[in-house]
Amino acid sequence: MERVLRAESCNCFKSVVALALCVGGIHFNLVFILFTLFFLPLSTSLLVFALIILFMLLPVNKNNFLAQKLCRFICKHVCSYFPITLHLEDAEAFHHNQSYVLGYEPHSVFPFGIFALLDKVGFMPISKIRFLVSSASFYIPFLGQVWTWLGFTSVTKKNLISLLASGHSCIVVPGGNRETLFMEHGSENIFLIERRGFVRIAMEMGLPLVPVFCFGQTNTYKWWKIPGRLVQNLTRFIKINPIIFWGILGSPIPFKKPLYVVVGRPIDVNKNPKPTTDQVAKVHSEFVEALQNLFEKHKAKAGCTNLELKIV
Numbered sequence: 001m002e003r004v005l006r007a008e009s010c011n012c013f014k015s016v017v018a019l020a021l022c023v024g025g026i027h028f029n030l031v032f033i034l035f036t037l038f039f040l041p042l043s044t045s046l047l048v049f050a051l052i053i054l055f056m057l058l059p060v061n062k063n064n065f066l067a068q069k070l071c072r073f074i075c076k077h078v079c080s081y082f083p084i085t086l087h088l089e090d091a092e093a094f095h096h097n098q099s100y101v102l103g104y105e106p107h108s109v110f111p112f113g114i115f116a117l118l119d120k121v122g123f124m125p126i127s128k129i130r131f132l133v134s135s136a137s138f139y140i141p142f143l144g145q146v147w148t149w150l151g152f153t154s155v156t157k158k159n160l161i162s163l164l165a166s167g168h169s170c171i172v173v174p175g176g177n178r179e180t181l182f183m184e185h186g187s188e189n190i191f192l193i194e195r196r197g198f199v200r201i202a203m204e205m206g207l208p209l210v211p212v213f214c215f216g217q218t219n220t221y222k223w224w225k226i227p228g229r230l231v232q233n234l235t236r237f238i239k240i241n242p243i244i245f246w247g248i249l250g251s252p253i254p255f256k257k258p259l260y261v262v263v264g265r266p267i268d269v270n271k272n273p274k275p276t277t278d279q280v281a282k283v284h285s286e287f288v289e290a291l292q293n294l295f296e297k298h299k300a301k302a303g304c305t306n307l308e309l310k311i312v
Contacts (some may be wrong), residue, residue, distance in 0.1 A: 003091040005123045006053075007079035007116070018077035019253050021070070022150070025143025027252040055141045067149040073121045074150060078112065082220070086123045086260045087298065093265050094125045100169040100266060101202040103287060104212040105190050107179040109221040109245045112254065113214030113261040114171050118151070130163055131171045134140075157197065164205055171212075172198050180243050183225065187308045188218060188295075192288060199284045206271025207281070211264040211291040215302035219300040220254035221245040255285055260302035264294045 029052075036048045078084075094100070104114055115121060119129045132155035138144035153159055155172060163170050173179070175191035182189040202209050223245040251287040268287055272279065288311060295309045 001090060001092050003088040003171045003177065005088075005116075006085040007076075007083040007121075009083060010077060010080040012081075014073070015077040016083035016253055018074045019081060020077060021146055022074050023143075023254075024252045025140055025146065025165050029141055029143070032276060034286065052141050063275060064286050069148050070146075072120050074146075074152045075115055075118055079116045079121055082216075082254075082257060082259045084113060084116045084261060087260065087262045087301070088123075088125070089263060089294075090265045091125050096126055097167070098126065098169075098208070099164050099167055099205075100126065100208050100210050101198055102162070102169060102171045102210045102212050103198060103265075103291070104171050104173050104190070104214070105175060106188050106214065106217060107173045107175050107177070107216045108183070108214075108241065109170065109180070109223055110254075111217065112171055112220060113259050115211075115219055117261075117263070118210070120151075128168045131166050132160060134177055140273065146298055160198070160201055161205070164201070164207060174198055175240055181225070182310075182312055183218070183243070185222070186242060187310055189310045189312055190291075192311050194292075196284045199287060200275060200280050202269050203272045203280060206269060208266035208268055209287050210266050211287060211294050211295050213262050213264075213298070214262040215262070215299065215304050215307070216257050217259055219257045220251065220259075221247050222255075258303075260298070262294055262302075264290055 033052075036045050041050065043195075070243075088094075102117065104111060104117070114131050116123050116130060118124075118131070119127045131150075131152050133147065133152050135154040135156065137147060137152075138154065153163070157177070160170055160172070174195040175182075176195075179189070179191040182191055199209065225242045227241050248256075267283075267290060269283060292309065292311070299305060299307055
């Protein structure tokens with residue numbers, strides 16, 4: 001049975017605060033570092049950088065009361081800002097105690113649509129959902145702390161297997177940061193052909209794959225890709241988006257564009273502890289086809305009738 005859920009409108013100021021907490025860390029750190037370098041004496045600058053490094057290494061308690069309250073605040077108001085609509089193709093196909101591997105696309109500058117999938121929002125008919133992001137993000141002061149509180153975690157094979165084995169469902173963006181290299185205005189370019197690791201893990205553990213697509217997300221920021229192969233290779237190594245991006249008035253606050261997130265039916269996967277390359281390729285092609293069908297079926301409902309999907 002299909003189900004469509006839409007975030008309710010709420011206080012715009014609170015939404016801006018939530019977004020600033022969620023994605024403003026990169027801009028804040030950049031401004032703070034530039035101010036330190038150009039306006040503070042050398043001795044003070046060294047002390048500031050020492051404190052930044054210390055802040056990067058401090059452990060974070062994600063289970064304290066303040067963290068949980070902040071997490072709910074961010075999730076609620078980020079969803080209401082755009083706002084985000086979640087369309088479940090078959091809500092009854094999901095089982096509350098089952099773990100799932102959700103393959104979410106596109107990455108865009110930032111995958112804001114994932115907030116509609118988090119269990120603290122309550123739209124999804126499953127619980128214990130975690131979002132896996134680049135490990136480098138957690139070394140960014142302030143941003144790393146906030147993302148840890150939100151339940152985000154590092155996208156490593158070991159981490160993914162551990163979470164799935166403990167009963168969590170995991171959201172992965174197969175294209176990852178590298179997908180930003182293929183971004184184009186006017187089309188959705190997804191880096192998916194070579195990305196099969198998430199499929200292999202789902203097969204090894206016998207867990208369903210779920211295709212998820214978010215319409216409108218690429219328009220939430222204006223962006224410019226830094227040219228040059230050397231820069232692109234460097235950014236691939238440090239796992240940070242190789243683009244300069246900005247939102248309202250040049251700030252990290254994204255433009256207010258409606259997001260339409262579609263969750264497809266789970267693709268059942270037979271457990272196979274040691275799948276061959278051909279077996280992985282077969283299931284991977286099923287996932288790609290399901291994602292393409294999801295895009296074509298729902299793009300008109302999302303107001304993106306002329307949008308083209310390219311899978312590279």
